[in-house]
Amino acid sequence: xxxxxxxxxxxxxxxxxxxxxxxxxxxxxxxxxxxxxxxxxxxxxxxxxxxxxxxxxxxxxxxxxxxxxxxxxxxxxxxxxxxxxxxxxxxxxxxxxxxxxxxxxxxxxxxxxxxxxxxxxxxxxxxxxxxxxxxxxxxxxxxxxxxxxxxxxxxxxxxxxxxxxxxxxxxxxxxxxxxxxxxxxxxxxxxxxxxxxxxxxxxxxxxxxxxxxxxxxxxxxxxxxxxxxxxxxxxxxxxxxxxxxxxxxxxxxxxxxxxxxxxxxxxxxxxxxxxxxxxxxxxxxxxxxxxxxxxxxxxxxxxxxxxxxxxxxxxxxxxxxxxxxxxxxxxxxxxxxxxxxxxxxxxxxxxxxxxxxxxxxxxxxxxxxxxxxxxxxxxxxxxxxxxxxxxxxxxxxxxxxxxxxxxxxxxxxxxxxxxxxxxxxxxxxxxxxxxxxxxxxxxxxxxxxxxxxxxxxxxxxxxxxxxxxxxxxxxxxxxxxxxxxxxxxxxxxxxxxxxxxxxxxxxxxxxxxxxxxxxxxxxxxxxxxxxxxxxxxxxxxxxxxxxxxxxxxxxxxxxxxxxxxxxxxxxxxxxxxxxxxxxxxxxxxxxxxxxxxxxxxxxxxxxxxxxxxxxxxxxxxxxxxxxxxxxxxxxxxxxxxxxxxxxxxxxxx
Numbered sequence: 001x002x003x004x005x006x007x008x009x010x011x012x013x014x015x016x017x018x019x020x021x022x023x024x025x026x027x028x029x030x031x032x033x034x035x036x037x038x039x040x041x042x043x044x045x046x047x048x049x050x051x052x053x054x055x056x057x058x059x060x061x062x063x064x065x066x067x068x069x070x071x072x073x074x075x076x077x078x079x080x081x082x083x084x085x086x087x088x089x090x091x092x093x094x095x096x097x098x099x100x101x102x103x104x105x106x107x108x109x110x111x112x113x114x115x116x117x118x119x120x121x122x123x124x125x126x127x128x129x130x131x132x133x134x135x136x137x138x139x140x141x142x143x144x145x146x147x148x149x150x151x152x153x154x155x156x157x158x159x160x161x162x163x164x165x166x167x168x169x170x171x172x173x174x175x176x177x178x179x180x181x182x183x184x185x186x187x188x189x190x191x192x193x194x195x196x197x198x199x200x201x202x203x204x205x206x207x208x209x210x211x212x213x214x215x216x217x218x219x220x221x222x223x224x225x226x227x228x229x230x231x232x233x234x235x236x237x238x239x240x241x242x243x244x245x246x247x248x249x250x251x252x253x254x255x256x257x258x259x260x261x262x263x264x265x266x267x268x269x270x271x272x273x274x275x276x277x278x279x280x281x282x283x284x285x286x287x288x289x290x291x292x293x294x295x296x297x298x299x300x301x302x303x304x305x306x307x308x309x310x311x312x313x314x315x316x317x318x319x320x321x322x323x324x325x326x327x328x329x330x331x332x333x334x335x336x337x338x339x340x341x342x343x344x345x346x347x348x349x350x351x352x353x354x355x356x357x358x359x360x361x362x363x364x365x366x367x368x369x370x371x372x373x374x375x376x377x378x379x380x381x382x383x384x385x386x387x388x389x390x391x392x393x394x395x396x397x398x399x400x401x402x403x404x405x406x407x408x409x410x411x412x413x414x415x416x417x418x419x420x421x422x423x424x425x426x427x428x429x430x431x432x433x434x435x436x437x438x439x440x441x442x443x444x445x446x447x448x449x450x451x452x453x454x455x456x457x458x459x460x461x462x463x464x465x466x467x468x469x470x471x472x473x474x475x476x477x478x479x480x481x482x483x484x485x486x487x488x489x490x491x492x493x494x495x496x497x498x499x500x501x502x503x504x505x506x507x508x509x510x511x512x513x514x515x516x517x518x519x520x521x522x523x524x525x526x527x528x529x530x531x532x533x534x535x536x537x538x539x540x541x542x543x544x545x546x547x548x549x550x551x552x553x554x555x556x557x558x559x560x561x562x563x564x565x566x567x568x569x570x571x572x573x574x575x576x577x578x579x580x581x582x583x584x585x586x587x588x589x590x591x592x593x594x595x596x597x598x599x600x601x602x603x604x605x606x607x608x609x610x611x612x613x614x615x616x617x618x619x620x621x622x623x624x625x626x627x628x629x630x631x632x633x634x635x636x637x638x639x640x641x642x643x644x645x646x647x648x649x650x651x652x653x
Contacts, residue, residue: 042116043141043161045150045339046374047332054374054384054406055147056416056460056478058083060140067566069134070594070605070647073178073186074207074227076132076140080160082572084528084554085144085478085513088129089547090635091434093622094257095223095273098129099431102144103480104509104534104548105157108430109454113151113161114249117301119281121154123320123349123429124305127277131251133229135176135188136203138165145458145480146420149372149386149402152343156422156454156484164247167192167199167235171653178647182222182640183210186647199235211256211263214641215617218627221639223257223273244286251279259627270628273437274310279303293332300325309437312629316438318351318360338373358497360428360443365393372402382406390423394446398423398453417459424452424488426500431547432490432580433498441490441498449488450502456482471520478513487536505538507545522561528554544578547636551575566596566605577636585636588614601653606646613642 041050041057050057060079072078080100081088089107090098099107112120112128120128140162147159165172171193178186185208192201205228212222233247256263258272281303288296302323309316328341345366353359372386388400402420409415426444433441457480464474486502493499511532518525530552534545553573560566570592577585591612596605616622616637623630 041141042163043113043143043147043150043159045328045330045372046337047330048337048374052376052382052406054382054404054416055143055418056145056404056458058142058144060142062138065134065137065140067568067594067596069176070178070596071592071607071609071645073135073176073188073647074133074184074205075130076134076137076162077129079134079140080129082554082556082570083142084515084552085480085530085532086142087549087552087574089431090639091431092257092273093632093635093639094220095255095275096130096221096257096639097127097275097434099125099434100129100160101547102157103482103511104532104545105482105484105507106431108427109154109157109424109484111147111151111155111159113159115164115247115283115285116161116299117281117283118151118154118324118345119249119301119303122322122347122427123307123318124279124303124322125429126305126307126434127253127255127275131227131229131253131277131279132162133188133203133205133207135174135205136164136190136201136231137162139163144478145418145482146400146402146422146454146456148400148420148422149370149388150339152345152366152368152388152390153392153398153423153425153451156424156452156456156482164231164233165190165192165201167194167201169194173652175650175652176647177649178645180209180643180645182212182214182643184208184212184222184645194235197237201231201233201235203229203231205229211260212640213260214613215615215639217617217621218260219271219623219630220257220260220263221615221617221641223255224263225253225255227251227253227255241289242287244284246284247282249279249281249283251277253277271312271630272310274308276308278306280305295330295332296327297330298325298327311437314437314439315354316351318349318438320347320349322347335376336373337375338371340369340371342367342369344368357440358442360438360441362443364425366425367391380408392423392425392451395425395451398451412463412465414462415460416462417457419457420455422454422456424454426450426452426488426502428500430488430490430500436498440496442493442500444488444500449500450486452484452487452502454482454484456480471518473519474515474517476513476515478515479511480513481508481510483508489536503536503538505536507534507536509534509545509548522559524556524558524560526554526556526558528552530554543582546578546580547634549574549577563598563600565598566594568592568594570594574637579634579636581634585616585634586619588619588637590614590638602648602650604646604648606644609643609645610638610640611642614638615641617641 068079087101088098144158147155174190176188188205207227209225211220211224235245255275259270262270283301285299306319323346326343330339348363350361368390370388374384384404390398404418407415426449460478484507514529516527534548555571558568572590594607625631
């Protein structure tokens with residue numbers, strides 16, 4: 001009821017006169033390792049700049065994306081894994097599939113959006129992190145903790161919104177060529193230009209890799225991959241008040257890993273894992289501004305995803321189609337801004353059922369209504385509150401209130417506090433079932449399963465100051481807690497089958513994130529520390545949630561001379577993780593170095609990733625049993641080891 005009262009207070013405040021004065025903090029706003037000047041965050045559907053939004057948002061700018069693109073131009077794993085509080089977890093030892101974990105929660109509790117569209121959920125989440133290249137991204141917005149008011153269920157651990165580049169009057173034509181010592185080749189191209197009333201962006205790429213076995217154990221640490229991406233997008237202006245944009249995303253990939261002898265000669269009867277995927281989607285967005293203070297927006301998308309997984313004696317052949325439609329209305333006043341809207345999701349999955357296997361086809365529709373507003377109560381205090389109601393076919397109604405506050409104490413100190421509820425619809429597409437290729441996994445059923453529901457809170461304190469005229473210091477200290485009630489866990493049900501079950505207990509994750517940034521002249525030092533205590537609580541027993549490093553340390557030192565040089569050193573520490581069999585993995589460090597020389601129209605770079613050659617295969621064998629029929633262990637450390645990549649980026653104006 002408290003959240004409903006705050007929401008009512010916010011709506012009443014819309015009628016109050018504007019507060020005099022300006023924000024007590026008018027310097028550039030600092031989050032994590034980025035300086036941000038008046039940038040508008042699209043994830044909150046707001047026209048406010050990031051320094052005025054009560055929700056805590058981490059922001060990765062285009063320059064940072066450009067640097068991470070040097071290290072991993074084929075996908076976004078690198079830019080997410082090197083953020084404090086985020087860990088990408090490899091789920092397959094030979095196909096290199098991975099999922100994202102925020103603050104110790106499994107990947108299915110993080111919602112990944114592309115330009116605000118939910119294109120990577122359910123079956124379509126498979127291989128998602130490996131199939132999103134960063135070259136056409138303008139920025140990435142990360143919200144940790146519940147963010148369900150605007151985007152519905154799924155954003156329990158957090159939300160990652162990938163924002164594409166938009167055209168500008170100046171033509172942008174970029175080519176990025178990259179090669180690796182692990183036998184990889186990336187060819188990327190991007191074009192963008194705004195004409196008089198139309199604009200166009202086109203991204204195309206080919207990413208490939210030969211099978212690579214640095215350990216010499218006979219299995220591919222990096223599979224044989226061939227992937228093609230094509231993403232054209234058209235922007236049309238019908239005048240100063242009405243705009244439209246439409247885009248298509250297409251990805252086709254063949255990923256084959258396994259026994260190196262089989263990969264060289266497919267006639268051999270040995271272990272393999274073949275993943276073939278087709279990912280297609282289309283998006284349409286239109287907005288109309290009746291006046292300077294109001295905006296209507298309509299958005300709709302459709303996606304199709306097909307995945308074939310083939311291993312000896314088993315095939316998974318499934319397809320998913322889905323749609324998302326939304327209409328919202330935004331109203332901006334002097335001290336208050338609010339948005340209200342409705343959206344509709346459809347999700348359908350079907351597969352070619354294996355002989356004697358369970359039928360897991362389903363079709364589901366979800367409808368939701370939401371309202372959210374933020375108000376500058378005083379020049380030292382801002383409030384943001386929202387309420388969403390969703391009806392999930394077969395599972396009933398979910399009410400999701402959320403509230404966030406922003407306090408300015410003075411020019412150096414500020415704080416954000418947030419609380420919200422979330423839910424997740426049961427699905428067989430989890431990290432646990434991915435590891436066994438969905439083999440013998442029984443379907444979820446609304447007569448046996450129920451929504452996973454969560455509540456979570458976070459609070460941070462920010463301090464920033466200048467020391468003399470040459471040194472800038474910023475510190476962010478975050479505290480977080482999330483409780484997930486009746487989580488869905490995979491268990492053996494007998495006769496070799498696996499069954500998901502809502503346990504009677506809960507999963508809770510709590511901890512802290514500390515971010516320190518020091519900038520001196522052309523040098524920047526970033527240090528991030530994460531403490532995460534994630535546990536499963538059932539029948540009075542508390543056990544660690546697997547695959548969670550309790551302690552993580554991120555260290556980055558950058559030297560950057562504008563339009564001339566970029567040189568970086570990195571070191572990341574992971575503490576021991578408990579694995580699914582109750583054993584414990586080893587702690588390890590990963591170190592890297594990067595250098596880029598920049599000229600007016602092109603640059604060349606070299607990246608030395610994991611030059612300490614940290615590999616799990618150096619600690620232990622990653623499988624038991626025979627080579628022809630291996631049983632793989634959990635993967636908690638890198639398998640590819642020391643990899644050098646180098647490339648050239650060409651910019652044509």
